[in-house]
Amino acid sequence: MFHFSNIVRTKGDPEIVESGPSLKRPVDQLARGLGWFSIGLGVVELFAPRRVTETLGMEGHETLVRSFGLREIMAGIMTLSVEKNAGLWARVGGDGLDAAALLSGLTPDNPKKGNIALALLMVGGIAMLDYRAAQDTTPRRPPRDARRKLYPNRSGFPKGIESVRSAARQIAHAGHNEVKQGDARRVP
Amino acid sequence: MKALVWHGKEDIRCDTVTDPEIQDPRDAIIKVTSCAICGSDLHLFHNFIPGMLPGDIMGHETMGEVVEVGSGVDGKLKKGDRIVVPFTIICGECEQCKRGNFSVCETTNRKRHLADKVFGHATAGLFGYTHLTGGYPGGQAEYLRVPYADATHIKVPAGIPDEQLLFLSDIFPTGWQAAAQCDIEPTDTVAIWGCGPVGQMAIRSAILLGANQVIAIDCLPERLSMAEAGGATTINFETESVLERLQELTDGKGPEKCIDCVGMESHVMASLPDTLLDRAKQMVMAESDRPHVLREMIYVCRPGGIISVPGVYSGLSDMLPMGAFMNKGLTMRTGQTHVNRWTDDLLRRIEDGEIDPSFVITHTVPLEQGPEMYQVFRDKRDSCVKVVLKP
Numbered sequence: 001m002f003h004f005s006n007i008v009r010t011k012g013d014p015e016i017v018e019s020g021p022s023l024k025r026p027v028d029q030l031a032r033g034l035g036w037f038s039i040g041l042g043v044v045e046l047f048a049p050r051r052v053t054e055t056l057g058m059e060g061h062e063t064l065v066r067s068f069g070l071r072e073i074m075a076g077i078m079t080l081s082v083e084k085n086a087g088l089w090a091r092v093g094g095d096g097l098d099a100a101a102l103l104s105g106l107t108p109d110n111p112k113k114g115n116i117a118l119a120l121l122m123v124g125g126i127a128m129l130d131y132r133a134a135q136d137t138t139p140r141r142p143p144r145d146a147r148r149k150l151y152p153n154r155s156g157f158p159k160g161i162e163s164v165r166s167a168a169r170q171i172a173h174a175g176h177n178e179v180k181q182g183d184a185r186r187v188p
Numbered sequence: 189m190k191a192l193v194w195h196g197k198e199d200i201r202c203d204t205v206t207d208p209e210i211q212d213p214r215d216a217i218i219k220v221t222s223c224a225i226c227g228s229d230l231h232l233f234h235n236f237i238p239g240m241l242p243g244d245i246m247g248h249e250t251m252g253e254v255v256e257v258g259s260g261v262d263g264k265l266k267k268g269d270r271i272v273v274p275f276t277i278i279c280g281e282c283e284q285c286k287r288g289n290f291s292v293c294e295t296t297n298r299k300r301h302l303a304d305k306v307f308g309h310a311t312a313g314l315f316g317y318t319h320l321t322g323g324y325p326g327g328q329a330e331y332l333r334v335p336y337a338d339a340t341h342i343k344v345p346a347g348i349p350d351e352q353l354l355f356l357s358d359i360f361p362t363g364w365q366a367a368a369q370c371d372i373e374p375t376d377t378v379a380i381w382g383c384g385p386v387g388q389m390a391i392r393s394a395i396l397l398g399a400n401q402v403i404a405i406d407c408l409p410e411r412l413s414m415a416e417a418g419g420a421t422t423i424n425f426e427t428e429s430v431l432e433r434l435q436e437l438t439d440g441k442g443p444e445k446c447i448d449c450v451g452m453e454s455h456v457m458a459s460l461p462d463t464l465l466d467r468a469k470q471m472v473m474a475e476s477d478r479p480h481v482l483r484e485m486i487y488v489c490r491p492g493g494i495i496s497v498p499g500v501y502s503g504l505s506d507m508l509p510m511g512a513f514m515n516k517g518l519t520m521r522t523g524q525t526h527v528n529r530w531t532d533d534l535l536r537r538i539e540d541g542e543i544d545p546s547f548v549i550t551h552t553v554p555l556e557q558g559p560e561m562y563q564v565f566r567d568k569r570d571s572c573v574k575v576v577l578k579p
């Protein structure tokens with residue numbers, strides 16, 4: 001990717017000779033793939049719901065498919081963002097909704113029930129990937145009740161706060177604030 | 189040389205890159221002795237600010253030793269000089285520089301056609317901070333080219349450790365400017381949102397400038413303990429109501445001066461619905477900033493008060509209560525820091541032992557560990573407040 005951006009780099013600026021290791025893990029790539037898959041599926045459901053319902057023998061449920069499409073797009077955007085873990089859990093929840101909707105169409109009189117079975121299989125497989133990715137991308141922030149180091153001795157004032165406060169008071173009583181906006185406009 | 193390079197969202201790597209060269213007679217090259225990760229680098233890490241390209245070198249808090257100077261530096265720097273590099277690149281000659289408004293230098297942004305379109309007028313070039321501010325390679329590297337080096341430097345004496353001087357490059361003058369532009373009076377209460385590195389510097393600056401009471405707001409115990417050590421009364425916004433506590437601490441009148449050291453990525457909490465909405469809009473690019481702190485400051489600030497905003501905002505913020513802002517007669521002052529306006533005074537205060545900015549450092553690691561320290565700093569792991577990198 002940087003080979004392309006090097007084209008617009010100002011001549012003489014440093015360019016990459018050898019790239020170091022990335023902190024991105026395989027699960028981050030998986031999350032990215034699932035995010036784009038979610039958006040792709042969502043677009044199909046949103047703009048071609050009739051094709052979907054016909055394939056599944058579930059005609060008449062186009063509005064439901066459209067709403068699922070919207071949900072897929074939202075979850076996909078979230079999965080591609082910094083909040084990918086929340087996006088992946090949203091996808092896991094969405095997989096449950098997808099499975100429930102598909103099961104409702106798995107009736108003996110549905111001539112396309114083979115397609116529904118296939119779709120259920122796919123949803124199951126993707127749900128497993130979603131779940132795995134959601135578990136592995138749990139933010140590594142410390143829990144709220146974790147023990148933290150505290151810094152009660154780091155005042156930053158080598159002579160003590162009281163000395164600073166009294167110096168500031170003296171300056172105030174002398175009738176001038178030592179620093180005003182615009183002072184010391186100096187170029188080295 | 190080794191450098192920390194941006195490759196995309198949450199992807200910073202320690203790469204081998206070509207060494208910088210003198211490109212202009214006013215350039216100098218420094219061998220970096222210390223550099224730091226800034227809170228605003230996290231906005232780039234998250235790709236919230238547009239204009240980064242894969243291959244850009246990160247970093248704008250840097251100091252080191254001059255190893256090469258261009259022919260136009262005009263004797264102002266020589267090999268062996270020890271300098272801190274201000275994050276704003278300045279020419280020292282344009283109308284804005286002459287007024288001391290260094291962060292809006294009219295000369296140094298070499299990609300001003302981009303910034304003119306986005307901001308209306310271009311601002312100064314910055315190190316390692318997107319192509320909107322010139323696309324200059326940053327200082328999280330072994331060597332750094334300093335453009336306009338005759339003006340863009342702070343000469344520092346030997347004998348004071350890097351750790352005490354490094355923050356003259358950004359966070360110390362940024363916290364100082366935030367407090368200074370509040371015009372603090374001896375009776376004032378100054379409320380400061382965010383106890384990250386800039387917030388910590390703003391707390392100390394407000395104390396040095398004689399505030400009667402400083403109140404610091406955050407949710408992380410380590411940062412609150414550091415704020416308390418610096419003389420602030422603290423509010424943990426996860427366990428207390430900020431509005432109620434500020435009213436209590438100011439006899440119901442509100443703080444006269446409010447400082448936003450949080451910026452565009454304010455904390456998202458289920459109990460604060462506006463933060464959830466902002467996050468959702470930010471995700472779908474319907475809003476670039478999460479301005480919860482600005483809303484809260486406008487609401488709570490005493491009428492006639494001053495709001496100071498050193499926190500970084502990148503673009504568009506929704507639902508700001510302009511009615512309250514206007515009717516309460518508030519003043520807002522903001523801007524990137526005019527670093528060189530303040531550094532003579534701040535360097536003197538460090539030399540005199542009035543303040544030692546190294547109190548904020550919690551982690552010092554080799555440059556090669558930089559990429560993982562971005563994650564540690566972002567996730568607030570290991571009680572991390574400030575990371576210094578040693579090339």
